Amino acid sequence: MKKILLATAALSLMAGAVLAQDKTKACFVYVGPIGDGGWTYQHHQGLMAVEAEFGDKVETAYQENVPEGADAERVLTQMALSGCDIIFTTSFGYMDATNAVAAKFPDVKFEHATGFKRDTPNVSTYNARFYEGRAVMGTIAGRMTKSNKIGYIGSFPIPEVIQGINASFIHAKKVNSDVTISVVWAYTWFDPAKEADAAKALIEQGVDVILAHTDSTAPLAEAAKTPGVIGFGQASDMEAYKPSPRVSSIIDNWAPYYIERVGAVIDGTWAQKDTWAGISGGEVLIGEITEAVPAEVKAEAEALAASIADGSYHPFTGPLNKQDGTPWLAEGVVANDGELAGLNFYVEGITGDIPK
Amino acid sequence: MVTLEKRPSPSRFWSAATPVVAVALTMLAGGVMFALLGKNPAEAIRTIFWDPLFGEFAWYLRGQLLVKAGPLILIAIGLSLGFRAGIWNIGAEGQYIMGAIFGASVGLAVFPTDNRLIFPAMIIAGAFGGWLWGMIPAILKTRFNTNEILVSLMLVYVAEKILSKAALGFLRNPEGAGFPGSRNFNSYPAAANPELIAGTGMHWGVVMAFIAVIFAYILLQRHILGFQIKLAGQAPRAARFHGVNPQRMVVLCLGISGACAGLAGVFEVTGPAGQISIDFNVGYGFTAIIVAFLGRLNPVGILLAGLLMALTYIGGEMASTNLGLPAAAIQAFQGMLLFFLLAVDVMTNYRIRLFTKGAA
Numbered sequence: 011m012k013k014i015l016l017a018t019a020a021l022s023l024m025a026g027a028v029l030a031q032d033k034t035k036a037c038f039v040y041v042g043p044i045g046d047g048g049w050t051y052q053h054h055q056g057l058m059a060v061e062a063e064f065g066d067k068v069e070t071a072y073q074e075n076v077p078e079g080a081d082a083e084r085v086l087t088q089m090a091l092s093g094c095d096i097i098f099t100t101s102f103g104y105m106d107a108t109n110a111v112a113a114k115f116p117d118v119k120f121e122h123a124t125g126f127k128r129d130t131p132n133v134s135t136y137n138a139r140f141y142e143g144r145a146v147m148g149t150i151a152g153r154m155t156k157s158n159k160i161g162y163i164g165s166f167p168i169p170e171v172i173q174g175i176n177a178s179f180i181h182a183k184k185v186n187s188d189v190t191i192s193v194v195w196a197y198t199w200f201d202p203a204k205e206a207d208a209a210k211a212l213i214e215q216g217v218d219v220i221l222a223h224t225d226s227t228a229p230l231a232e233a234a235k236t237p238g239v240i241g242f243g244q245a246s247d248m249e250a251y252k253p254s255p256r257v258s259s260i261i262d263n264w265a266p267y268y269i270e271r272v273g274a275v276i277d278g279t280w281a282q283k284d285t286w287a288g289i290s291g292g293e294v295l296i297g298e299i300t301e302a303v304p305a306e307v308k309a310e311a312e313a314l315a316a317s318i319a320d321g322s323y324h325p326f327t328g329p330l331n332k333q334d335g336t337p338w339l340a341e342g343v344v345a346n347d348g349e350l351a352g353l354n355f356y357v358e359g360i361t362g363d364i365p366k
Numbered sequence: 367m368v369t370l371e372k373r374p375s376p377s378r379f380w381s382a383a384t385p386v387v388a389v390a391l392t393m394l395a396g397g398v399m400f401a402l403l404g405k406n407p408a409e410a411i412r413t414i415f416w417d418p419l420f421g422e423f424a425w426y427l428r429g430q431l432l433v434k435a436g437p438l439i440l441i442a443i444g445l446s447l448g449f450r451a452g453i454w455n456i457g458a459e460g461q462y463i464m465g466a467i468f469g470a471s472v473g474l475a476v477f478p479t480d481n482r483l484i485f486p487a488m489i490i491a492g493a494f495g496g497w498l499w500g501m502i503p504a505i506l507k508t509r510f511n512t513n514e515i516l517v518s519l520m521l522v523y524v525a526e527k528i529l530s531k532a533a534l535g536f537l538r539n540p541e542g543a544g545f546p547g548s549r550n551f552n553s554y555p556a557a558a559n560p561e562l563i564a565g566t567g568m569h570w571g572v573v574m575a576f577i578a579v580i581f582a583y584i585l586l587q588r589h590i591l592g593f594q595i596k597l598a599g600q601a602p603r604a605a606r607f608h609g610v611n612p613q614r615m616v617v618l619c620l621g622i623s624g625a626c627a628g629l630a631g632v633f634e635v636t637g638p639a640g641q642i643s644i645d646f647n648v649g650y651g652f653t654a655i656i657v658a659f660l661g662r663l664n665p666v667g668i669l670l671a672g673l674l675m676a677l678t679y680i681g682g683e684m685a686s687t688n689l690g691l692p693a694a695a696i697q698a699f700q701g702m703l704l705f706f707l708l709a710v711d712v713m714t715n716y717r718i719r720l721f722t723k724g725a726a
Contacts, residue, residue, distance in 0.1 A: 043693060073686055074693035077648045080638035084430050085683060091423050092688065106550055106640060126545075166644060167534060168545055197530055197644055366535040 036060055036272045037094035038072040039085055041101035042200035042225050048245040049199065049225035050074070052262045053100045053123075059265035060272050067276060078103025086111040090118045096275045098268065099123065101199065102168060109133055119280050121271055124170055126351060131282050136267055139288030140170065141350070143260030144177035144221070145325035146296055146315045147242050150258055151219040152182030152189050153307040154240060161212030162193045163205060163222040163229055167364050169353040171223050176357045177325045178221050181314070183359055191360055192217060202228035213239055220255075230256055240302065247297040258311070259297030266292060286347065289319045326350065331358035370716040380713040385660060385671070388706040395706070396699045405689055413689060414681030414699075427684075429567025431676045433638050436572035437462075437630035439672035441654035443578040444626025446663040447585075448619035451598040455620055457503065457518030458627040459651025460525035461496040465628025466635035467532050468495025470548060470642050473557035474537055477549065484556050489570075489632055496628015497621050499525065504620035508613040514620065522651070533644045548642035551635070559637035571633025575672075578626060582665040595619070627651055656704055678703065 038057050042050040057070050071094065076085050082104045089097050090111060096119040099108045105125040112120040112133045120133045128135055151160045160182055164171050175193055182189045192215055194208040205224045209232035212220055220241040222229040227248050233239040233255035243251070243259025250256075267285065274280040287293035296315050299308045317323035328339030333356040339345060356364065393415075397407035418427040441458050448455050455461075469492030473484055503517035532538075537548040551558045562568045586592035597605040598615050606612065630650065639646040657675050661667030682696035 037687075071687050071690075073683060077645070079643065079646050079648060080433065080634070080640070081648060083638070084433075084680070085687070087426065087430075088423065088684065089687065091426060102545075103643065103645070106552075110552070110640075166546060197526075365530065 033069045034064075034067060034096070034272065034276050035069045035071065035094045036268075036275075037070070037089045037097045039076050039082065039089070039097065039099045039101075039104060040072060040074045041076065041078065041103070043074045044072070046200055046225050047227040047248060047250075048243075049262070050100070052246045053098070053264055056098075056264035056268040060268050063269045064272065064276065068272060076104075079107070082107035083110055086120075087114070090115040094118060096121065096272060096280070102166075102170070119271075119275055126284075128282060128284065134271070134282050134284065136285040137170070138262055138264075138293040139286060140260060140262070140294060141173040141177040141325055142288040142315075142318045143294045143296060144174040145181045145318065146311050147221060147258060147260060148178035148181030149185055149311050149314055150242075150299070150303060150307060151178065151221065152184065152186035153310070154257070154303065155182075155186065155189060155219045156238070157216045157218045158186065158188040158190065159215065159217045160189060160191050160219040160221065161209075161215070161217035162191055163208045163212070163220065163224055164193050164195045165199050165224050166197060167195065169351055172353050172356070172364065173350055174221075174223050175360070176353070179360050180330070180357060181325065185310070193360075193362055195365060196224055198224065200225040202226045205229050206232045209233060209241075227251065243297050249297070252298075253300035254302040256300070257302045258299040261295040261297050263293055263295050289315060290321060332356070333358055333360055367721045369719050369721060370712065371719045372716055373714075376714050377717075380710075381662065384707065384710045384714060385662070385667070387710050388703060389674070391706040391710070392699065392703045395702050399695060399698065400691065403691065403695060405691060410685050410689055410691065413685040414678060417684055418677055418680045425565065427680055429561070429565055430680055431673060432567040432572045433569070434676035434679055435672040436569070436575045437634050437650045438654050438657045438675055439669055440571065440575040440578050440630040440633075441623075441627045441651055442657040442661065442668045442672060443575070443582045443665060444623035445654055446658045446661070446665070446668060447582065447595055448623050449599075449658060450586075450663050451595045451615050451619050452602065453616055453619040454515045455500065455503070455518050455623045456515050456655065457499070457520075457522045457651070458623060458654055459647060459649065460518070460522035461499040461624040461627035462631040462634075462651045463522075463525040463529050463647050464499040465492040465496035465625075465631030466639075466642065466646070467529060467537070467631075468492055468498075468628065469632030470537060470551075470635050471532075473551070473554070473636070474548060477554065477557075480556050482556050485559070485636075488557060488636065489629065492628045492632025493625040494628070496631060497625040499628070500620040500624020501617070504617045507616050507620075514616070518620075526647075529642070529647070530644050533642055537642050539641075546644055550641045551637075552640050557636060559633055561637075569633065569637045571630060571637060574629055574633065576669075579665045579669045586665065591618075627654075660703075660707055675700075 040050040044050055044054040057072060061070055073085050076082050086107055098121045100123045102124045105122060105127050108120050108122045109127050109129040112130050116132055122135050124137045125135050162175050179191045192212060194211055196204050196208050198204055205226055205228040209220055209229040213236050218239050220229055220233050222244045230241045230248055230251040233241040240255045240257050243256050245262050247259045247261050248256050299311060324344040326345035328343040329341045330339045332338045335358060393411055397411055400407040400410040445455055445458055469488040472491040473488045476484060502521060503514040506512040506517050507514045533546045539549045559569050594610045598610055635642055657671045658668060661671035678700050685691045686693055686696055
């Protein structure tokens with residue numbers, strides 16, 4: 011017990027010594043490489059925005075390709091020891107590691123993306139309402155599909171991904187009652203080969219619109235090989251695939267949040283919070299809708315985005331039934347955030363099961 | 367003109383020198399690569415090889431070295447016995463996963479309990495799970511003469527599917543708000559595998575790895591079974607005349623390596639990883655193959671190779687964070703190590719002859 015106390019004391023002393031430096035050090039842990047062109051790339055844009063905003067007042071560091079699990083805990087400890095004042099852990103799977111390390115370094119601030127655990131006061135969580143973007147993409151998908159089959163590459167069956175599948179389907183169905191959705195689970199956030207295989211499998215089933223909830227540009231590269239198949243930029247604009255197959259995109263814009271939080275550390279005003287911003291907060295952006303989309307569809311999608319932004323419309327508004335036909339939301343009722351954060355079922359009309 | 371000439375017998379000198387020369391060449395070629403990336407090569411090499419051992423945070427990182435090396439050594443020891451006998455178990459990753467699932471299932475089945483006997487029961491279940499997964503290629507080989515390389519490798523993918531099933535279904539934390547992953551063993555003391563002495567990284571898995579090294583050393587040096595294993599690999603015909611049953615050898619070697627991998631899996635999942643999640647396995651089963659060969663299939667060599675491999679991971683991470691080296695450069699650096707090892711290894715069995723055109 012004494013040794014444990016000593017070790018803990020040593021850890022705290024280290025963390026304390028670090029605060030004495032004048033430059034604030036912001037550190038980032040990434041699940042993929044910064045060149046993935048999607049999720050991690052976009053977080054790295056946030057890092058660069060922090061550098062641009064604060065200049066000499068900050069110092070940054072990052073680590074790519076950190077596996078979710080025991081390795082994440084070591085990387086986080088190393089970062090905390092090496093003087094990071096605030097550490098952004100940018101993948102769902104870092105949740106337990108983030109909270110475990112945060113408990114040992116009470117003076118270091120931790121920001122965990124897309125999680126829900128805040129065990130100690132130095133852990134905040136943040137997420138974006140990606141499903142709002144999905145609603146807009148779903149509308150375009152429903153209008154654009156000729157085979158009436160749209161495909162969705164899921165990463166892991168967690169609520170965030172299930173929100174996206176439901177929002178896409180609900181809005182595709184709204185504009186095209188014949189539409190069906192096929193979901194393929196890749197069980198990875200970043201693996202271009204697997205993501206491409208998933209896209210290929212969907213295209214072979216006759217799918218002509220592909221939505222992806224993985225991190226790389228591989229699904230778009232695969233779509234580009236088959237004429238008539240379109241997709242969307244995911245997490246990042248993926249403008250290299252304009253005007254088709256990439257006809258629009260959901261862009262995660264982390265920069266304002268990162269600047270705000272690093273700024274709070276510099277000012278000494280940082281406090282624990284849970285942030286879930288969407289289109290209205292500027293955290294989710296809709297990328298340019300290209301000329302491959304007819305003008306009236308583009309106008310319809312933009313109007314939907316505007317109504318979400320001004321709060322007049324919520325993508326999960328009743329009447330909506332669960333997959334098994336039981337009622338979920340009554341006419342005009344809007345899903346609450348708690349329910350969405352734990353979403354573990356498909357809405358009516360989606361075939362297939364969520365892996366269990 | 368350069369030609370390779372087969373040596374009448376493998377060179378003892380090169381067999382021992384290969385790892386050292388390979389590491390030196392890796393440092394050299396890696397240094398050039400780091401320099402081309404615009405980093406100070408000396409600083410990068412120092413960060414990778416020196417800082418984790420003697421740098422500012424060595425008191426923390428030395429322990430982490432053991433955490434990382436423990437499963438690699440344990441799995442590699444098991445594999446090396448088979449490799450020596452010419453039995454190629456490439457599927458340790460799958461046996462590692464199955465060990466973790468079996469062990470965790472036993473622990474979670476009786477949740478919550480304070481009975482400390484549950485931990486040994488989980489360890490036995492883990493070893494059994496790995497053994498069982500190793501028995502599939504073993505029995506298919508002895509009964510139907512299938513290729514154990516292919517079967518054991520493909521069973522890795524089957525094990526991964528079972529793992530995702532476990533994380534999403536039968537082992538999912540019922541209090542996890544619908545998120546995948548089992549309960550965390552760190553908050554289940556009776557079934558946890560914590561650090562034995564805080565800050566040292568020493569957990570039961572590392573202890574087991576050390577025991578395996580000693581056990582394998584004695585087996586190979588002093589026991590008739592060790593002699594038979596070596597003989598089966600070096601001279602299969604002679605082994606048969608000596609009364610070695612090749613089928614028994616297959617079952618034994620795949621069983622031992624499977625059980626070792628399973629043990630590593632259950633120690634990892636109850637300790638450093640903490641929970642069954644869809645991707646808790648990070649390729650130890652595959653990396654251990656490299657470790658086994660880097661250590662010349664020798665127990666003491668494997669111990670050192672495991673620690674060296676762990677060093678390149680942890681030092682590589684530090685170089686990546688502190689010096690801004692891309693993760694891909696670190697992976698290339700680790701790849702160089704294996705490349706040079708295999709390249710220099712040629713010298714064990716061959717010698718280089720320089721011919722002039724006329725003489726040839």
